[in-house]
Amino acid sequence: MQPDLTDRKILELLQQNAQMTIKEIAAHINLSVTPVHERIRKLEKEGIIDKYVGLLNRRKLGKALIVYCNVTLDKQRKESFEDFNEAIVKMNEVLECSIVSGNFDYMLKIVVEDAEAYNQFYQHKLSALKSVLHISSYFVISEIKYTTAISVV
């Protein structure tokens, strides 16, 4: 079932701060705790709320560099994609990987310590994959915006 406006308000709040108490959420949307509690449970059960995670400060952990990169595969055979996908999922430097339309095959987002760490990743892990033909890397100079919250209201 599709969430109504009240559900969506709850989703907006939980996307900003998963530690809000039900009481606080209830106050924000002028309800009591019971319906808020029921709605959250339903949204979790239906998988509309996928999970709750902690977001870390990259820089304070020495992961200063983000690189977006475009990858083209050697042969666009089914097995090439399968091999590449399987390898990418295991690489914890890769936060995002999607097959895209256009003049290359994949868009990746990679987080590493610094340029040297990226060089290591590039040479020994990414370009080492058999199916990879070409890679273009775009180093992030300044992160203007980053959010995990999609607009639902």
Place this chain on the structure above:
Amino acid sequence: MQPDLTDRKILELLQQNAQMTIKEIAAHINLSVTPVHERIRKLEKEGIIDKYVGLLNRRKLGKALIVYCNVTLDKQRKESFEDFNEAIVKMNEVLECSIVSGNFDYMLKIVVEDAEAYNQFYQHKLSALKSVLHISSYFVISEIKYTTAISVV
């Protein structure tokens, strides 16, 4: 202060599931609740844990389309960047926006309902910005990997 190995194990767990109880975390890393509690408080206070958020299932909310796009500004003046940045931060279709090195200025990640919604966004919001010279859009055909967790161990 830099987090030690125990802190990093806690961070790994909280990045996967922010709702783990302190008792559960303690069990995973063979400690009692008191030190785990103290460490988490410290990591939050130092801003190493930035925040806790709920992650939603895009598809179940009708936001089926991800588009990565490259933007080049008309004039690379300071004011052009400032205007563009300010406008982008307000657009809730834009989840990520970074200034990058290379043959264009910005990399964006955009989430919308469908191709028609992207068309509306593209025509009336993104390309409507005065400072924008050129936009290349890459539609996501298949999302292979998406995580918010950076590797810390």
Place this chain on the structure above:
DNA sequence: GTTGAAACCGGTTGTCT
């Protein structure tokens, strides 16, 4: 860092409207 205890508070459940 560990154990144990106590206070507190939010999540949870049942009942009533």
Place this chain on the structure above:
DNA sequence: AGACAACCGGTTTCAAC
């Protein structure tokens, strides 16, 4: 479907080791 109240479990703080 929402409000109210009681219960339970986890968090939080403290003491002592």
